[in-house]
Amino acid sequence: MPEILQYAYMQRALFVGLLLSVIVACLGTVMVHKRLSMIGDALSHSSLAGVALGLLLGFNPIVGAMAVCIVAAFSIEIIRKKLGDHSELAVAIVMSTGIGLAGVMSGFVKSSADFNSFLFGSIVAISGFEARLVMILSAIVLVAFVLLYKELFYISFDEQAASISGVPVGAVNAIFTILTAVTVSIAARTVGALIVSSLLVVPVAAAMSIARSFRTTVLWAIFVSVFSTIGGLVLSFYMGLKPGGTIVLISVAFFLVFRVIALFRGTASSDAKKGA
Amino acid sequence: MKSGSFEEVSRFSRVSRVKRVVAGFLSVAFLSGAMGVLSGCKKRGFGKDAEGKVKVVASIYPMYDFVKRIGGDLVAVKMLVPAGTEPHSWEPSTRDMQDLEEADLFVYNGAGMEAWADDLLGTIQNKDLIAVEASKDVSLLKTEEVHHDAHEDEDHDDDHEDHDEEGHHHHGEYDPHVWLSPKNAEVEISAIADALIEKDPEHADTYRKNLEEAKKECEALDSAFEAELAPYKGGYIVVAHEAYGYLCKEYGIKQIGIEGVSADQEPDAARMREIIDMVREYGIKCIFFEELVDPKVAKSIADETGCKTMALSPLDGLTKEDIDSGRDYFSVMKDNLQALVDSFQ
Numbered sequence: 001m002p003e004i005l006q007y008a009y010m011q012r013a014l015f016v017g018l019l020l021s022v023i024v025a026c027l028g029t030v031m032v033h034k035r036l037s038m039i040g041d042a043l044s045h046s047s048l049a050g051v052a053l054g055l056l057l058g059f060n061p062i063v064g065a066m067a068v069c070i071v072a073a074f075s076i077e078i079i080r081k082k083l084g085d086h087s088e089l090a091v092a093i094v095m096s097t098g099i100g101l102a103g104v105m106s107g108f109v110k111s112s113a114d115f116n117s118f119l120f121g122s123i124v125a126i127s128g129f130e131a132r133l134v135m136i137l138s139a140i141v142l143v144a145f146v147l148l149y150k151e152l153f154y155i156s157f158d159e160q161a162a163s164i165s166g167v168p169v170g171a172v173n174a175i176f177t178i179l180t181a182v183t184v185s186i187a188a189r190t191v192g193a194l195i196v197s198s199l200l201v202v203p204v205a206a207a208m209s210i211a212r213s214f215r216t217t218v219l220w221a222i223f224v225s226v227f228s229t230i231g232g233l234v235l236s237f238y239m240g241l242k243p244g245g246t247i248v249l250i251s252v253a254f255f256l257v258f259r260v261i262a263l264f265r266g267t268a269s270s271d272a273k274k275g276a
Numbered sequence: 277m278k279s280g281s282f283e284e285v286s287r288f289s290r291v292s293r294v295k296r297v298v299a300g301f302l303s304v305a306f307l308s309g310a311m312g313v314l315s316g317c318k319k320r321g322f323g324k325d326a327e328g329k330v331k332v333v334a335s336i337y338p339m340y341d342f343v344k345r346i347g348g349d350l351v352a353v354k355m356l357v358p359a360g361t362e363p364h365s366w367e368p369s370t371r372d373m374q375d376l377e378e379a380d381l382f383v384y385n386g387a388g389m390e391a392w393a394d395d396l397l398g399t400i401q402n403k404d405l406i407a408v409e410a411s412k413d414v415s416l417l418k419t420e421e422v423h424h425d426a427h428e429d430e431d432h433d434d435d436h437e438d439h440d441e442e443g444h445h446h447h448g449e450y451d452p453h454v455w456l457s458p459k460n461a462e463v464e465i466s467a468i469a470d471a472l473i474e475k476d477p478e479h480a481d482t483y484r485k486n487l488e489e490a491k492k493e494c495e496a497l498d499s500a501f502e503a504e505l506a507p508y509k510g511g512y513i514v515v516a517h518e519a520y521g522y523l524c525k526e527y528g529i530k531q532i533g534i535e536g537v538s539a540d541q542e543p544d545a546a547r548m549r550e551i552i553d554m555v556r557e558y559g560i561k562c563i564f565f566e567e568l569v570d571p572k573v574a575k576s577i578a579d580e581t582g583c584k585t586m587a588l589s590p591l592d593g594l595t596k597e598d599i600d601s602g603r604d605y606f607s608v609m610k611d612n613l614q615a616l617v618d619s620f621q
Contacts, residue, residue, distance in 0.1 A: 007548075007549055007552060007580060008579065008580045009545075009548055009552075009576050009577070009579075009580055010545060010548075010549075013545065107369070121572065122542045122543065122572065122573065124542075124543060124544065124545045124548050124573075124576070125543070125548070125572045125573040125575070125576035125577075126572075126576070127572060127575060127576065127579075128579070192542070233545060236544045236545035236546060237545040237546055237549065238546065239546065240544050240545075240546035240547060241544055241546075242542060242544050243542075243544055243545055244542065
């Protein structure tokens with residue numbers, strides 16, 4: 001057995017990292033096509049407010065984080081619809097609200113201190129409970145993604161057209177809003193906010209550079225996401241680099257390489273749409 | 277595209293007047309409610325109780341405890357970093373600034389613990405405020421690299437010792453957790469007593485008497501550490517962050533820090549493995565965590581190696597419950613000693 005697999009914490013990191021990178025890439029494809037690429041940042045910051053709320057009112061901070069994340073995600077959906085072409089403002093507004101609330105509420109949290117450490121996880125220190133939570137979550141997200149794949153495909157490119165052709169847009173959007181919110185709150189806690197908010201976006205951006213259809217975009221995004229995570233963990237293990245930052249930088253490297261490939265092919269990123 | 281977007285926005289803002297007025301009232305009500313809650317939660321200034329007393333603002337818990345020990349009823353003490361808060365990640369509020377404007381003494385640990393102290397003192401207009409850096413007479417240890425190998429420690433221990441002559445330390449250069457050795461605590465308490473005597477010479481005798489008592493307690497604590505840790509000289513402890521340099525040096529044990537001197541770094545996979553290997557090699561039986569930081573990393577290493585986990589307090593912030601139940605520097609240090617002894621058994 002290679003050295004890297006002889007340690008239980010590394011086995012767990014690789015396994016949980018693999019699962020999360022697959023589902024985060026799937027959700028990311030949906031979110032990026034909905035022009036909500038910053039949603040991971042907004043939600044992970046909002047979950048900080050949830051943790052503060054949980055500590056303040058005396059319930060489990062993770063439940064607090066999840067609840068606030070869901071509320072925040074729906075707020076983004078609602079504000080986004082009202083703002084039309086300025087929909088990207090919705091994410092910024094919700095993110096500001098989350099950071100503001102967390103800042104004010106942290107002033108009231110007396111008993112338990114460094115709540116950053118309670119919110120943000122580390123991929124090399126995952127508990128058994130968190131690993132089980134991620135397994136259940138991954139199963140749910142993957143089943144939802146496969147079952148609703150066609151609907152998602154329509155909605156991702158044109159919500160109005162999808163609605164006219166009988167896709168239950170509201171319901172599908174609601175399901176993926178909840179799944180994204182729950183995934184971000186659990187993943188932030190398990191592997192850290194940096195990893196989840198970056199993997200929601202960068203692998204998808206890389207995939208869109210070279211993929212010619214929705215399906216290949218999803219597959220390339222999963223590929224980039226999984227390889228960045230595993231590669232980051234391996235480099236962290238053998239070279240002592242910080243795992244979170246390394247994973248993110250590898251995915252950015254993929255993006256750059258894919259852009260160069262796209263350049264040589266003479267395709268632009270929007271070609272993914274035309275091909276679909 | 278552009279014209280469409282403007283229409284959307286203006287439609288969005290074209291709410292009827294009634295609605296706007298109602299919304300205006302609601303937000304004013306909300307804001308004033310929030311202000312009420314905020315102002316109710318912390319007492320403004322030192323208040324009437326402090327009249328005729330020496331008004332002291334102490335930065336962190338050990339300073340607060342030391343000031344109370346020497347000053348007793350003659351001083352009114354406020355602690356800047358609230359109970360249960362990690363001092364590395366704290367920032368002052370406007371109310372804290374106001375306390376400092378009213379105060380006679382500002383007691384802080386120094387040696388880089390309060391990275392914000394210089395900025396804070398720079399903005400204070402209070403001309404009579406005396407700032408006391410309690411660690412000024414302590415010989416400071418340089419901070420070590422996190423990724424040092426525990427094997428190499430033995431021969432160059434003396435290199436780390438460095439007496440600072442400028443009396444001004446930058447964050448990160450020295451290990452600021454000086455109070456974790458009872459001998460240093462005694463030095464810090466003396467510095468605080470000197471400042472109180474200077475500010476309030478009328479009660480100098482009381483301060484001196486209290487100082488003598490505190491010194492005796494420090495000495496008793498020191499001999500307890502010396503005696504009980506003697507069988508474990510050369511032993512290793514694994515701690516959440518490397519706060520125990522002074523304690524370890526004093527009593528001949530060695531610390532392996534999961535994280536560096538400040539508590540906010542994430543370990544990398546190689547460091548985790550290094551620690552796990554050392555735990556196995558040295559037969560370490562316990563991983564220490566801190567109550568104020570999530571023990572997930574300690575738990576993860578303990579799971580892997582079959583160790584137990586125990587709390588070891590760096591005393592940089594006691595929780596409110598602890599303070600209310602009468603715990604103080606000496607009782608927490610005694611608990612720490614017990615935990616250290618248990619960890620070796």
